[in-house]
Amino acid sequence: MRRPGHRGLAIGALATIAALLISSCGAGGRPEDGEGGGASDVGVTAESVKVGAHFPLTGVAAPGYSEIPTGTKAYFDYVNANGGVHGRTIDYVYRDDAYNPTNTSQVVNELVLQDEIFAMVGGLGTPTHSAVLDFLNGEGVPDLFVSSGSLLWNQPGKNPQTFGWQPDYEVEGKIIGQYVKQHMPDAKVGLFLQDDDFGDDGEKGARAYIGDQIVAAERYAPGNTDVAPQIAALQAAGADVVIGFNVPSYTALSQLTAMRLNYRPQWIYSNVGSDPALVGSLLSRFSEGKVTDAAMLDGAITTEYLPGVDAPENPWTRLWQKVWDAHGGRGELTNYRIYGMSQAYTFVQALQAAGPEPTREGIVRALEEIGGELRGPAFVPYRYSADSHAGLAGVKVVRIEGDATEDLSQVLVTGNGDTEITEYTEQHAGPPQNGIPNVQPAS
Amino acid sequence: MQQFVNITLNGLSQGAIYAAFALALVLIWRATRIINFAQGAMAMFTTYLALTLIESGQSYWVGFAAALVAGLVLGALVERIVMRPVEGGPELNAVIVTLGLFVAFQALAAILFGATFQSFPAPFGLRGFTVGEFTIAFTPFSVFVIGSVLVVMLALTALFRFTDLGLRMRASAFSQEVSRLLGVRVGRMLTLGWAFAAVVGSLAGLLIAGGNLVHPAYMDAVIVYGFVAAVLGGLESPGGAVAGGLITGLALSYVSGYLGSELVTLAALGILVAVLLVRPRGLFSRVAERRV
Numbered sequence: 001m002r003r004p005g006h007r008g009l010a011i012g013a014l015a016t017i018a019a020l021l022i023s024s025c026g027a028g029g030r031p032e033d034g035e036g037g038g039a040s041d042v043g044v045t046a047e048s049v050k051v052g053a054h055f056p057l058t059g060v061a062a063p064g065y066s067e068i069p070t071g072t073k074a075y076f077d078y079v080n081a082n083g084g085v086h087g088r089t090i091d092y093v094y095r096d097d098a099y100n101p102t103n104t105s106q107v108v109n110e111l112v113l114q115d116e117i118f119a120m121v122g123g124l125g126t127p128t129h130s131a132v133l134d135f136l137n138g139e140g141v142p143d144l145f146v147s148s149g150s151l152l153w154n155q156p157g158k159n160p161q162t163f164g165w166q167p168d169y170e171v172e173g174k175i176i177g178q179y180v181k182q183h184m185p186d187a188k189v190g191l192f193l194q195d196d197d198f199g200d201d202g203e204k205g206a207r208a209y210i211g212d213q214i215v216a217a218e219r220y221a222p223g224n225t226d227v228a229p230q231i232a233a234l235q236a237a238g239a240d241v242v243i244g245f246n247v248p249s250y251t252a253l254s255q256l257t258a259m260r261l262n263y264r265p266q267w268i269y270s271n272v273g274s275d276p277a278l279v280g281s282l283l284s285r286f287s288e289g290k291v292t293d294a295a296m297l298d299g300a301i302t303t304e305y306l307p308g309v310d311a312p313e314n315p316w317t318r319l320w321q322k323v324w325d326a327h328g329g330r331g332e333l334t335n336y337r338i339y340g341m342s343q344a345y346t347f348v349q350a351l352q353a354a355g356p357e358p359t360r361e362g363i364v365r366a367l368e369e370i371g372g373e374l375r376g377p378a379f380v381p382y383r384y385s386a387d388s389h390a391g392l393a394g395v396k397v398v399r400i401e402g403d404a405t406e407d408l409s410q411v412l413v414t415g416n417g418d419t420e421i422t423e424y425t426e427q428h429a430g431p432p433q434n435g436i437p438n439v440q441p442a443s
Numbered sequence: 444m445q446q447f448v449n450i451t452l453n454g455l456s457q458g459a460i461y462a463a464f465a466l467a468l469v470l471i472w473r474a475t476r477i478i479n480f481a482q483g484a485m486a487m488f489t490t491y492l493a494l495t496l497i498e499s500g501q502s503y504w505v506g507f508a509a510a511l512v513a514g515l516v517l518g519a520l521v522e523r524i525v526m527r528p529v530e531g532g533p534e535l536n537a538v539i540v541t542l543g544l545f546v547a548f549q550a551l552a553a554i555l556f557g558a559t560f561q562s563f564p565a566p567f568g569l570r571g572f573t574v575g576e577f578t579i580a581f582t583p584f585s586v587f588v589i590g591s592v593l594v595v596m597l598a599l600t601a602l603f604r605f606t607d608l609g610l611r612m613r614a615s616a617f618s619q620e621v622s623r624l625l626g627v628r629v630g631r632m633l634t635l636g637w638a639f640a641a642v643v644g645s646l647a648g649l650l651i652a653g654g655n656l657v658h659p660a661y662m663d664a665v666i667v668y669g670f671v672a673a674v675l676g677g678l679e680s681p682g683g684a685v686a687g688g689l690i691t692g693l694a695l696s697y698v699s700g701y702l703g704s705e706l707v708t709l710a711a712l713g714i715l716v717a718v719l720l721v722r723p724r725g726l727f728s729r730v731a732e733r734r735v
Contacts, residue, residue, distance in 0.1 A: 058558035059660065066559065195705050221705040224664065225656065228453040228580055229700030236446030249560050249656060256654065260571050261449060262578030282562050282656060 040357040043118030048084075049351065049358065050091040051121045052111035054104050054128065055147075060223055061099035064248045064278045064336045065124055068147060069094040070329055071320075071340025072122060077327040079348055079436055086356045090348075093117065099222075101131035108132040112139055119144055119363065122165070122343045126150040126197045127222075137161045142360050144350065144367075145343050145391070149272070150197045151416065154390040161364060163371075163384065164391035165343060167305055168416070169198055169245060172270055172395055173205020175303065175412050176243060178421050179397045180268070181209045183408075188215045190239025190265065192230065192254060194246050195219040202245030202270055215239050220250060231257040234265070243268045248275055252282040255297070267300040274302035275335050276400050277309070298402060303395035305378050306342055308335040310404035315430030316377045323435065342377040348437055349374050355441035366442040374439070379411045379428050390416070394424060449580040450700040451693065456585040458692020459592045463647035464669030465676060465684035466595055467640050472678050473603060474636025476616045477534055480541040483662035483669075484548035485521070485641055486648030489513045490657060491556045493649060494563055503566045510645050518641025522634045530633060531619055552659040565654035588650045592685060595643055599681040602639075612636055667708070668695065671715050677725020686727060 038046030057066045073092050080089040093115055095107035104125070111117050112135070120136060123129050124147035133152065136143040137159045145165035146153045149172065153164035180189060189210055193199025199219055207214065216237035218230035231254060234242055242265045244254060251273045258264070276297050307314035309332075312321070320341050324333040351358060353366035371384025383390040394413030398405040411428075414421040432438060464483070471479045492513050493506035501509075525544065529536040567583035603609040614622040615632035623629050651665055672691045676683025691714065698710040718726065 058553060059658070060560075062558055062658075063560045195703075219704060221707065224699070224704055224707055225661075226453070226457055226696075226699065227704075229450050229696055230704060232446050232449040232453065232580065233700060235449075252560075252562070252656060256569065260569060260582055261580055262571055262573070282560060 038357075041118060041359040043116050044088070044358055046088070048089045048091045050093065050115065050117050051119050051347070052092070052108075052115060052117035053094040053121055054097040054107050054111070054123045054125075054132075055094055056099035056124065056128075057096035059098040059100070060249060061125065061247055063282065064275055064334075065099075065147075067331070067334055067336035068122065068124065068340035068343075070331075071324070071334075071337030072344040073340075074323050074327040074329075074337070075320075075341040075344035075348075078323045079344075081327070082434065082436055085348055085351045086358075090351075092121075097125075097128055099125055099128055101128050104128040104131050105135070108135065112136070112141055117141070118358070118360065119347075121145055121347045122147045122340065124148065126152070129153075130197075133159055133162060140360055142363050144363075145346060147339075147343070148198070149201070149270075149391075151201050152197065154388060154416075156368075156387060156389045159389075161360075163367060163389045165346065165382075166339075167271075167303075167380070167392045167395050168390060169201035169270065170205040170416050171393070171414055172303055173202040173243075173245070174208055174414055175205075175395055175397065175409075175421060176268055176270070176301075177206040177209030178412075179301075179409060180206075180213065180241060180243070184241055184266070185213075187213060187241040187266070188237070188239050189213045190215060190234035190237055190242045191217040192234065192242055192244040192246060192250075193217060193219045194250070195221050198272075199245045202243075206243055220246070222247070222250075225253060227253050228257050228260070231261060231263060235261055235263045239265055241266045241268065243270075244273055245270045246273045248273050248278050249282065251279045251297075255279070255283060267297075269300060269302050271303045271305065271395065274300065274400065276403055276405075277334060278336070280403070297400050300400045301408065302398060302400060302405070304398050304405060305380060305392055305395045306335075306338060307377065307379075308338055308405075309333055319431045319435045338377075345376050345437060346374065346382075349376065349439045352437060352439040353442045369442045370439070375429060376437070377431070380413050380424055381426075383415065394421075445577055446700070448577075450696050452579055452581045452585075454693035454696030455689060456581065456588055456692070457696060458672075458689035459585075459589045460647065460651050460665065460688075461668045461672040461691050462685040462688025463588075463592045463595065463650055464644070464665050465673035465688050466592070466599060466681055467644035467647055468669060468673040469676070469678060469681055469684045470599060470643055471636060471640035472673075474612045474616055474640065475530070475633055477537045477541070478670075479637075479640065480538065480666070481521070481544035481548060482541075482640070482644045483648075483666035484545045484552075485514070485517055486644040487657070487659060487662045488548050488552055489517060489641075489645040490563070490648040490652045491552055491659075494561065494652075494657065495556070497564060503564055507566070507649060510649055511642050514641040514643075514645030515638045518638040518644075519634050521641070522637035526633075526637065527630075549659045556659070558659055560656045560658045563652035563655060563657045569654045582654075584654055588653075591646060591650060592688075595646065596681045596685045599643075603681075608635075668692075668711055671711050671718075674715060675718050675726055677727045679725070680727055683725055683727030687725070 043050040055069050056062045076090040076092045097103040097107050119142035122145050126148045129146050143162040149166050149169040153162050216234050218233050220227050307316045320338050350367050354363040367384050368386045371382050378392050380392050380394045383393050396411045397409040411424045412421050413424040489510040493510035496506040565584045569582050571578040571582050611627045612632045615629040619629045672687035675687030695707050699707050
């Protein structure tokens with residue numbers, strides 16, 4: 001009989017190490033060092049400004065979201081090719097956290113301590129970014145434009161470095177709630193919620209308007225892909241309208257499960273979960289199961305705050321298309337890439353406002369001073385001020401028709417808590433001629 | 444009432460999937476006396492092969508068959524190349540190697556097939572049957588899943604109970620030296636055990652994927668629940684594995700539907716601990732007749 005001893009162990013160890021090596025190859029950007037004069041703060045040299053972000057490039061939240069940083073990068077490359085900001089190019093490093101908060105802490109540590117970034121731009125996810133909120137604020141790193149609609153990012157007293165960007169889920173929930181109240185006053189409403197701040201904030205907003213119409217609120221734990229018990233409960237409660245605050249893969253799962261149960265409520269999905277192109281591609285292969293691709297989301301209601309790929313004639317979409325054609329990587333322009341480009345556009349505005357010698361303190365102060373006046377790709381303005389780090393102020397309600405959308409409401413704006421919902425009437429201006437903002441340094 | 448029926452039926456079809464996976468674990472346990480943590484990752488890998496074929500325009504069944512054949516080959520290769528050097532030594536070595544394989548396969552799949560979600564087609568309808576005015580959570584595909592699991596269970600029972608081959612496989616697993624003296628070609632038996640187990644694993648992977656979304660880690664939850672099912676059934680009997688799978692599926696579906704989806708993994712852990720405390724050899728194990 002053979003004695004395994006060292007040999008067996010060695011092979012075991014070898015296999016494990018090889019596995020770890022292979023798996024670590026998936027990580028995102030590569031750190032680069034750049035030293036030079038004109039450095040006004042960490043991450044700033046005479047030639048460049050280094051910014052970073054964490055995104056789920058693999059795993060349950062990767063579909064769609066992993067495209068965002070490719071859009072951001074394309075726009076930064078476009079700006080760099082056109083002379084940069086105050087003569088500096090923007091050096092963008094993003095890393096994979098797989099939507100796992102433990103990984104987020106690790107990659108953000110690397111970004112701040114090893115890559116020495118000037119600021120975070122667009123780090124994605126509520127559970128993930130919560131894990132690094134204290135660290136970033138403790139280190140004094142500007143934590144700009146978190147890619148999540150949680151209310152957590154708007155606490156200027158506690159987290160002075162952190163700024164939200166997209167409309168928060170409470171604002172979105174309020175506007176959806178008001179729409180349902182006005183247009184479907186007799187409907188029985190069910191809620192399909194991600195079991196964290198995302199679902200909670202959305203529920204809070206919706207309940208403010210339709211608390212008496214809600215007959216069931218079902219929560220799913222992200223990662224558990226069997227949502228049949230939740231959908232069956234909504235069906236049993238007799239909900240004929242279901243509002244989902246969920247990520248895109250769960251939009252697909254909820255549609256699949258509802259098909260299994262022959263459950264056909266009016267679906268309303270929050271903006272983050274409703275990209276018709278993505279959900280359609282997730283569902284497209286079930287045609288043998290008698291389903292035809294994107295048509296599955298036909299008639300579903302959602303919200304919008306950016307012109308997307310379904311409006312190719314919009315001047316903003318034309319700009320994004322031009323940027324993507326020139327600087328994009330593989331693949332088509334998608335709404336997720338537009339989201340990333342729009343965030344990048346906002347960051348360029350902020351960096352211009354921070355002046356020719358940008359500092360971490362300066363960019364935060366500049367955003368507080370002039371952030372509310374910035375106009376860009378979004379239909380609505382930001383709510384930035386010294387007292388508010390909340391992002392965009394509202395959305396419009398739309399219906400999905402094939403790959404496009406049809407407006408159901410005006411552009412509506414509101415705030416958190418009891419703030420009323422009002423129509424926003426300012427004309428949405430197109431982008432500047434050269435596609436690069438021109439914001440004067442704040443004070 | 445309709446909700447109860449639907450949650451129950453959903454539990455049964457999920458349970459059948461856990462059972463399929465538990466069967467693969469039972470098979471490899473009886474044939475080689477180790478627990479293969481890479482089972483799920485290997486199944487994921489062959490499922491992706493099927494998906495690649497289907498994407499290239501082949502029919503579902505071509506992909507299906509190819510995945511099973513690929514499972515057979517992959518299982519045999521893994522045993523010959525990776526496991527052979529650590530077999531016959533302390534069991535822990537072999538188990539640790541399977542853990543390493545698990546990570547390696549997952550990483551390799553992410554590199555080869557991409558890490559994003561993709562939908563996997565189903566060969567049968569995904570709409571529930573209609574009973575009276577109700578549509579129940581039971582689809583033609585669920586029937587296929589449960590049917591396949593029952594066939595595999597019967598085949599395995601027959602293999603181990605009635606065939607000479609099954610006896611030789613069991614003997615090699617228990618005592619390599621004695622078996623070899625009795626003329627059993629132990630190496631060949633071990634290879635065969637791995638190959639068969641990988642086929643059953645591949646089948647489980649295909650059944651889980653059908654009409655659902657796949658990504659390199661999609662088997663992770665199933666590995667855990669399938670393991671609970673196998674332990675519940677006692678790791679020895681195919682029938683026990685199926686019963687364990689169905690019990691696990693039902694219990695988790697009720698927990699998810701009536702208590703909350705966030706408690707599902709906790710409930711699985713609870714079941715595992717309870718079984719190990721009360722009936723450490725599983726609900727369906729016979730008395731400890733052959734402690735080695």
